[in-house]
Each structure stands twice: as structure tokens, then as C-alpha cells.
Amino acid sequence: MNATNPPASVTRATFDEVMVPSYAPGGFIPVRGKGSRVWDQSGREYIDWAGGIAVSSVGHVHPDVVAALTEQAGKLWHVANVMTNEPAIRLAQRLCELTFAEKVFFANSGAEANEAALKLARRYACDHFPLNQTSEGKLQSEKNEIISFHDSFHGRTLFTVTVGGQPKYSQGFGPAIEGITHLPYNDLEAVKKQISARTCAVIIEPVQGESGVLPARRDFLKGLRELCDQHNALLIFDEVQSGAARTGPLYAYMDCGVTPDILTSAKGLGGGFPIGAMLTTEKIAASFSVGVHGSTYGGNALGCAVALAVLDILVAPETRINIAARTEQLKTGIAAINKRHQIFADIRASGLWFGCELIPAWHGRAKDFVKAGEKHGLMFLVAGTNVLRLAPSLLITEEDVRLGLERFDKVVAEVLAMQETTAAK
Numbered sequence: 178m179n180a181t182n183p184p185a186s187v188t189r190a191t192f193d194e195v196m197v198p199s200y201a202p203g204g205f206i207p208v209r210g211k212g213s214r215v216w217d218q219s220g221r222e223y224i225d226w227a228g229g230i231a232v233s234s235v236g237h238v239h240p241d242v243v244a245a246l247t248e249q250a251g252k253l254w255h256v257a258n259v260m261t262n263e264p265a266i267r268l269a270q271r272l273c274e275l276t277f278a279e280k281v282f283f284a285n286s287g288a289e290a291n292e293a294a295l296k297l298a299r300r301y302a303c304d305h306f307p308l309n310q311t312s313e314g315k316l317q318s319e320k321n322e323i324i325s326f327h328d329s330f331h332g333r334t335l336f337t338v339t340v341g342g343q344p345k346y347s348q349g350f351g352p353a354i355e356g357i358t359h360l361p362y363n364d365l366e367a368v369k370k371q372i373s374a375r376t377c378a379v380i381i382e383p384v385q386g387e388s389g390v391l392p393a394r395r396d397f398l399k400g401l402r403e404l405c406d407q408h409n410a411l412l413i414f415d416e417v418q419s420g421a422a423r424t425g426p427l428y429a430y431m432d433c434g435v436t437p438d439i440l441t442s443a444k445g446l447g448g449g450f451p452i453g454a455m456l457t458t459e460k461i462a463a464s465f466s467v468g469v470h471g472s473t474y475g476g477n478a479l480g481c482a483v484a485l486a487v488l489d490i491l492v493a494p495e496t497r498i499n500i501a502a503r504t505e506q507l508k509t510g511i512a513a514i515n516k517r518h519q520i521f522a523d524i525r526a527s528g529l530w531f532g533c534e535l536i537p538a539w540h541g542r543a544k545d546f547v548k549a550g551e552k553h554g555l556m557f558l559v560a561g562t563n564v565l566r567l568a569p570s571l572l573i574t575e576e577d578v579r580l581g582l583e584r585f586d587k588v589v590a591e592v593l594a595m596q597e598t599t600a601a602k
């Protein structure tokens with residue numbers, strides 16, 4: 178390939194020709210990134226406040242992470258889990274040092290980390306509470322109920338969509354996995370009524386991401402911990418989105434005063450390289466004995482080398498200082514924008530993670546803002562149809578917040594003006 182013979186160009190329209198239509202991506206194709214800036218095929222620059230949905234935790238092509246990846250790429254890529262590898266052991270060691278965990282299982286995504294967590298909870302119940310041994314001696318337990326919460330999101334495998342609290346993602350796939358109960362988030366009385374000796378696990382996002390950056394109340398989480406202990410149920414924190422320092426501490430549980438039995442991490446842990454991790458205690462981990470669960474790519478040397486480099490950056494004191502400073506800068510800036518335009522009913526922030534909820538008159542219109550963002554060179558996300566969600570790099574600079582706020586103001590003004598034009602017609 179050379180300059181006189183470039184590869185045939187691909188465009189957004191090519192996507193529609195060759196890809197399964199399960200996504201509706203934006204109008205431009207990013208081809209390059211650096212820090213919190215991204216450039217598209219025509220060289221146009223965007224400020225990235227989306228962070229690949231809380232994935233690009235240290236921004237695009239961070240030099241330390243690129244160095245870790247290229248160094249490992251020149252050494253060893255993959256040996257499968259019939260062998261182990263140094264980066265995987267080091268990463269597990271580091272995660273155990275930094276968290277409550279004593280044991281780690283690696284997967285490739287958030288859904289897979291949750292799949293492992295849910296399977297482990299069921300298996301642990303089978304091992305410790307085999308209430309109903311069948312005549313054939315099959316492993317079985319009546320302690321198999323999983324309690325989850327409305328509007329929660331846990332991934333897209335059949336088990337995780339069924340556990341997730343958004344029926345739109347689980348309907349139409351045939352018989353669902355049984356034994357799952359959905360209750361209202363932050364409603365401890367509802368959990369008290371439901372939880373029993375049959376419950377093997379309660380799974381919760383300490384801050385719900387997909388449903389709009391909604392935090393669980395501290396007393397609710399504390400209550401869940403107590404109820405789980407009373408009923409011998411495991412408490413699973415899905416920190417796929419809230420983890421990797423998104424809310425400030427390395428994991429959100431660290432500021433909640435509650436320690437889960439199992440924690441799942443993915444998204445920001447790999448900073449853009451696919452990896453997922455399930456963290457737990459030695460006692461619980463014992464139920465995943467040899468052969469009980471596995472993954473070909475889980476613990477891949479490249480992914481683990483990258484995550485180690487990302488983790489080093491995430492736990493650096495400067496990172497936490499930056500998260501706090503940029504959070505305040507964004508809060509002040511968005512509040513000022515809201516004062517001018519009166520568009521948000523609520524502005525929620527959990528660290529560098531914002532959910533800006535539109536006023537009722539604008540419900541259903543969140544996507545219009547993202548579209549206008551494209552035009553003004555600003556990338557951000559929606560959560561549902563009523564909330565604009567921001568999840569920028571945790572290393573975003575003061576300048577990229579300032580410039581982004583300038584553009585965000587124009588975005589809001591433009592969408593509001595469009596509405597007025599439509600109304601005037």
C-alpha cells in the first residue's frame with residue numbers, strides 16, 4: 178500500500194451496508210485520538226466528553242499505556258489458560274493489593290465479568306447450601322434467587338440481560354433464566370420483604386450508569402449488606418461503569434462504607450483494550466474449582482499489560498486531584514449554562530461522571546443534543562432518552578473542559594433555537 182494506491186475509502190454509509198443493524202453510530206468516523214481530543218476522517222477535531230462510555234479512563238493513546246502495550250506486543254500475546262502469564266498474575270496481585278479482593282478472575286468484558294459473578298454466586302450456594310440433593314446426586318440448590326433492581330444494566334448475555342432491570346433488552350429471546358426478582362432501586366423495605374433463605378445473591382450498581390448516573394443511597398447499600406449477611410446471600414457490586422476511579426476512589430464501594438462479596442470491573446480498567454475482571458474473596462472463589470468456569474481470552478497478556486499501566490495512572494495521587502478539580506469545573510460550568518438556558522431539571526455528578534436530566538418538556542430529546550454536539554465538535558452521551566451523560570477521560574485538562582463548556586453552551590443554545598423555529602412555524 179502506498180500514497181498513490183490508497184485503500185478504498187469506507188464511510189458511515191458503508192457501515193449500514195455491511196454491519197448488523199444493532200447500532201446506530203454517529204455521523205462521523207473517528208480515526209485518531211490524543212488525550213481528550215479525537216479527529217475524524219476529514220481531520221475535524223472533537224473534544225471527547227464521552228470517553229467511549231466511561232472506557233477511555235486515561236484518554237486516548239496515553240504514552241505509558243501505548244508503551245506497555247507495544248512492549249508486551251513484542252514479547253508474548255497469548256498462551257491460553259492451560260498456561261499462565263506474568264501480566265495476568267501481576268494485575269491480579271495489584272487488584273488484590275488495592276481492593277478487598279483476595280482472588281481475581283479475568284474476562285474480556287463487563288457482561289462476561291458479571292456472567293462469572295452470577296454463575297459463581299449460584300455455584301457457591303450449591304456448594305454451601307445444597308438444600309435439595311436430587312436422587313441422581315446432581316448439584317442443585319433451592320437457594321438460587323438473584324435479586325436485582327429496576328433500570329439496572331448488567332450486560333448483554335442472556336443471563337445478564339435477564340438480571341438487568343430493563344425489559345427492552347431481555348424480551349424476545351425465548352425462555353428466560355429463572356429465579357430472578359427485580360425490585361425498586363433504593364427501596365430497602367422492598368428488599369426486606371423479598372429476601373429469604375432462597376436468595377443466593379443481590380446484584381447492584383452502586384451508581385446506575387445506563388439509567389442516568391443515579392447513585393444508591395448509602396443507607397440503602399448498608400441495609401443491603403446487613404440483609405445479605407442475615408440471609409447468607411452474596412452482595413455483588415457491578416462496578417463495570419462506576420469503577421476504575423470514575424467516581425473518584427478506585428472503586429465506588431470504597432466511599433460507601435460497604436464492602437461487597439463480589440465486584441465486577443471492566444470498561445475503564447482497560448482504557449479501551451477489552452478486559453473484564455471479577456474480584457472476590459478466597460472462600461467464595463473456591464467454588465470456581467478447576468474446570469467450573471473459563472474463558473479463552475480471559476487474562477490475555479496484552480489486555481493485562483495494558484490494564485496494569487492504566488491502573489498505575491488511576492491510583493496516582495495527581496489523578497484523584499484532577500478528578501476533583503475537573504468535576505468542580507464542570508459542575509460550575511454546567512450550572513452556569515443551565516442558568517442561561519433552564520434546560521436541566523437535575524445535574525448529578527459522581528466524580529467525573531455526569532447525568533444532566535432534561536426538564537420534562539424536553540423528555541425524549543436527549544439524542545438531539547448529541548447530534549448538535551457533533552456539529553460543534555463535542556462528543557458526549559445519552560443515558561436513556563432524558564439524560565445527557567458525560568464520562569470524559571479522568572486526565573482531561575482544564576483547557577479541554579473549558580473549551581468543551583464553550584461548545585456545550587452552543588449545543589444547548591442551538592437545540593433550543595431549533596425548537597423555537599419549529600414552534601414558530
Ligand SMILES: *Cc1c(COP(=O)(O)O)cnc(C)c1O
Nearest residue numbers: 286287288330331332386417418
Ligand atoms: C457497560 C456495562 C456492562 C456491560 O459491559 P460490556 O463490556 O459491554 O459487556 C455491565 N454493567 C454495567 C454497569 C455497565 O455499565
